Amino acid sequence: MQIKSKVSKIMVLILAMTLVLTWFSGCSQNAENSYKAxxxxxxxxxxxxxxxxxxxxxxxxxxxxxxxxxxxxxxxxxxxxxxxxxxxxxxxxxxxxxxxxxxxxxxxxxxxxxxxxxxxxxDLSMLKSGNKDSATAETKKLEADIVVVGAGASGISAAISAADMGAKVILIEKTGVIGGASNLSWAGKFVDSSVAIENGLKVDQEKMITDWIENNHWRVDSAAIRQYVAKSGETYDWLAEKGYVTQFINFAGEQLHMLPDYGTREASYKRMLAESVESNGGKVFTQTTGKNLIVNEDGEVTGIVAEQNDGTILEITADSVIIATGGYAANAEMVKENFGFEGINGGLGQNVGEGLEMAWEAGAKIPDNLGGQMLHQTLARATSNLKKEYEGFKASYPMMLTYMPTLMNVNTSGARFRDEAFTLKAVAAANSSAFNGPYHMVVISKAQIDALAEEGLNGIEAPGMPGMPPEFYLDFIDEFTIDNPWKDADEIFDKMVENGDGFKGDTIEELAKNAGMDEKVFVDAFNQYQEACETGLDTAFGKSSDFLVSYGDEGPYYAIIAEINNLGSVGGLLVNTKFQVLDDDRVPVKGLYAVGLESEGVLFNDTYVGNGVGIGYAFTSGRLGGESAATEVLEK
Ligand SMILES: Cc1cc2nc3c(=O)[nH]c(=O)nc-3n(C[C@H](O)[C@H](O)[C@H](O)COP(=O)(O)OP(=O)(O)OC[C@H]3O[C@@H](n4cnc5c(N)ncnc54)[C@H](O)[C@@H]3O)c2cc1C
Structure with a gap:
């Protein structure tokens, strides 16, 4: 007994000392910094x-x-x-x-x-050590009918449509921004929307569906494609009724709908969420990251644990959780492992695959076509350094040339690898490049640079303006014309080389050496290309003679480094047409839904080949997924 009481006294003492130490360490962590005012x-x-x-x-x-x-x-x-x-x-x-x-x-x-x-x-170290203390983090318990994880276009739509049906919804978003990748996007495809029909553009839906499935080698969900084609048009009206009006554009026969002005979108989303989710008793939490799904002993998802930026833990119980976390494109390792791609992530930096990991852990199937990416834009490595010294138009000279079918494209070995007319179509350009290594090079001669300086793009027989996304040239739209002379072109391309973002050689052999290509491979490819330009016959790739423009026989020559931008991963969760996530037996995991990019593998096989489908599907899958989760909850 005596020993026991001694031990308890010692323990009380240790506890007291620990508390005192904790108090002091807490004090020092939160101690005030001192500055020269x-x-x-x-x-x-x-x-x-x-x-x-x-x-x-x-x-x-x-x-x-x-x-x-x-x-x-x-x-x-x-x-x-x-x-x-x-x-x-x-x-x-x-x-x-x-x-x-x-x-x-x-x-x-x-x-x-x-x-x-x-x-x-x-004291920088004090400021950088932070003052979050996980040991004392508060845990809050919350309840909802439905939790939506991620506030991009798909999550916002899911939260709104579920709330409109009467469900109490909690929407959690990792960052401080509402809108996700839609804040950066240009236009979406809503097939046969009322506005497309009004403008006289209707598609043959059956042909569209058949071609779509065939072009994806049948390794897609035919029902999901049919649902998107049949129902995405309604999404245009649904959004318009909520005051989010997109503008129709007949884009070479494609039914595209331009999103409202970039700067207005987030405010619109917040208003829409206030009018639906919050007015129905729900809540939106930003700076709140979904961490783990709560799963009961029957394998049903019954909520989620999330962490707020200040360290507060939210334990939210709900009938359903909708995963809308936008994929894993920012997780370079995961992209490399599943797709072999090592280019640039042009998608959201915070989309690292947390939603998928959570769902897989809760029993979701890893789909057989996991890995698809949305490779969509070509970039020149030179642009960002040039932008530090030159205005947008000049800084974009190298990038504009990566979209030109009249210039020769080679891979890192120096081999030509495609009909350069692929550069006229974003998806063809991006995927054919990515299949050939981490970057490719666009060859240009000094004579051609001089021609650009004199006559603008007409000087290299450009068939039209570079097909870059509009946001790339918004800040120099007035200068973006085919005959605008490229002032200081010489200086810009030399600067590109000086910055280490491109290569130069007085001869073709020297260019090969400086660019790290195999000299023989490049010289053979170049000579064969020049011959094709003379005969008008491209036996290697069948490029149209319209785009075969000779380099002449004088150097120096330059190689522009062209890289591919991945806008997002496509898929990771297999869903049915109610957007219920399926398990290994292709049976719904009770209480678990997925919308947007996380579920988009049902539409595309190994890579995204859509035009506007990213946005069209995000809003449509969210709208339909939210409705279907709410229907299940409210029928209970
Ligand atoms: C630069 C760019 C331009 C594009 N242009 C077009 C275009 O013109 N047309 C087109 O059709 N498509 C375009 N796309 C693709 C399109 O934007 C996307 O396919 C679509 O917006 C994806 O929507 P989403 O809701 O699935 O994902 P996202 O918009 O990525 O939203 C996911 C959200 O989840 C949040 N999140 C991530 N992890 C967590 C977590 N653990 N907890 C809580 N929240 C989390 C993220 O912060 C994000 O806000 C473009 C994409 C980019 C990047």
């Missing part, structure tokens, strides 16, 4: 140019962050600057998460404040 200025490189900020300090706090100058992407980069600065001020910390698809802008803001902290004599 005043306002300090920093300049950093953002996504589109220099960002200038003023940071004001009292003796113990960062009291204000003012952005003086910036040219970040409207509605995304600028929103990220605001969000990150708000978080720095509220948390008095530099251990702040970056924002949705705006990692560069977010990191630039953090770097700028860091610079000012140093100028103000503050």
């Amino acid at each position: 005043g306002t300090y200025t920093a300049e950093v490189d953002g996504h589109n140019g220099t960002i200038t900020i003023d940071v004001t300090f009292s003796e113990s706090k960062i009291t204000d962050i003012a952005v003086k100058d910036q040219s970040e992407t409207s509605g995304l980069g600028d929103a990220a600057l605001e969000q990150v600065s708000e978080n720095i001020l509220s948390e008095q910390s530099l251990k702040i998460d970056t924002v949705s698809g705006a990692t560069v802008s977010s990191s630039a803001m953090l770097a700028a404040v860091e610079d000012c902290v140093v100028q103000a004599g503050g």
Whole structure:
């Protein structure tokens, strides 16, 4: 007994000491920093140019962050600057998460404040260590009919349609931004929408369905494709009724619908969510990451555990969870493993596959066609460095040439690998390049650069303007004409080489050497190409003689490094037409739904070949998936 009481006394003492130590360590973690009060200025490189900020300090706090100058992407980069600065001020910390698809802008803001902290004599290590303490994190228990995970176009639509049917919905979003990749997108396909029909463009739906299935080698869900073709048109009206009006465009026979102005989208989504989800007793939590699904002993999904940026844990029980987390394109390892692609992630930086992992762990099937990606745009490696010194038009010279069918394209060995007319179609261009290695090169001669300087794109017999996405040339749309001379073209291409973003050689042999190609492979390919230009007959790839333009016989020659942009992974969860997630036996996992990119593998086999389907399917699958989850819940 005596021993026992001694042990308990010692334990009380240890406990007391631990509490005291915890108290002290807590104090030191949250201790105030000290600064030389005043306002300090920093300049950093953002996504589109220099960002200038003023940071004001009292003796113990960062009291204000003012952005003086910036040219970040409207509605995304600028929103990220605001969000990150708000978080720095509220948390008095530099251990702040970056924002949705705006990692560069977010990191630039953090770097700028860091610079000012140093100028103000503050303790950076204290600010960077953060003040989250997981041991004392609060856990909140919440209840809903349906939890939607991810607030991109698909998650927003699912939350709204479920709420409109009467379900109490909680929508959780990892970042501070509502809208996901739709905030960056141009247009969506809503097949035979009322506005397309009004404009006299109707498609043969049966032919569209048959071709679609055939073009994907039948390794797709025919019912899902039929549902999308038949029902996506209604999505146009559904969105319009909610005040989200898209504008029809007949895009070479494709029924595309341009999304509202970039800068207005997030506000529209927030209003739509307030009118449906919040007015029906639901809630939207941003900066809240879905971590694990809650699964009962019968294997049914009954909720989700999520973590907020301040460390608070939300344990949300619900009848259904809808996964709308946008895939894993930002998880380079996962993309490489499943698709062999090592190019650029042009999708959202936060989409790392958490939704898929959660669902697979809860019993969802890993589909046989896992791996598909949305390879969609060609980029020139030179652009971002050139943008630091030149305005958009000049900085985009190399990129514009990557969209030209009249120039020779070679892979890293120096071998020509395609009919360059593929560059006229985004998906063909992107996939044929990616199949040939991490990047390809576009060859141009000094003589052609001189011709560009004199006559613009007419100088290289361009058949039209480069088919780049409109957002790539919005800031120089007035200069984006076929006969606008490319001023300082010489200087720009030399700068590209100087920056290490392209290659130059006085002769073809020297270019091969400098670009790391196999000399024989490149010289043979070049000579064969030149011969094709003379005879008008491309025996290697059958390119039309219209696009066979000779390089002449004089150097120097340049090679532009062209890279492919992956806009998102496609698929990862197998769903039926109610968007219920299926298990290994192709039976629904009770309580689990998936919409948007996470479920898009039912439409495409090994790669995305749609035009506007990304957006069309995100809104449509969300609208239908939300309805079907709500129907199941409310029928209970
Ligand atoms: C630059 C760009 C341009 C594009 N242009 C077009 C176009 O013109 N036309 C077209 O049809 N398609 C286009 N696309 C593709 C299209 O935008 C997408 O297919 C579509 O928006 C995907 O919607 P989603 O809701 O499935 O995913 P997302 O929009 O990616 O939304 C997923 C959301 O989930 C959140 N999230 C991720 N993990 C978690 C987690 N663990 N917990 C909580 N939230 C999480 C993310 O932050 C994100 O907000 C483009 C894509 C990009 C990147």
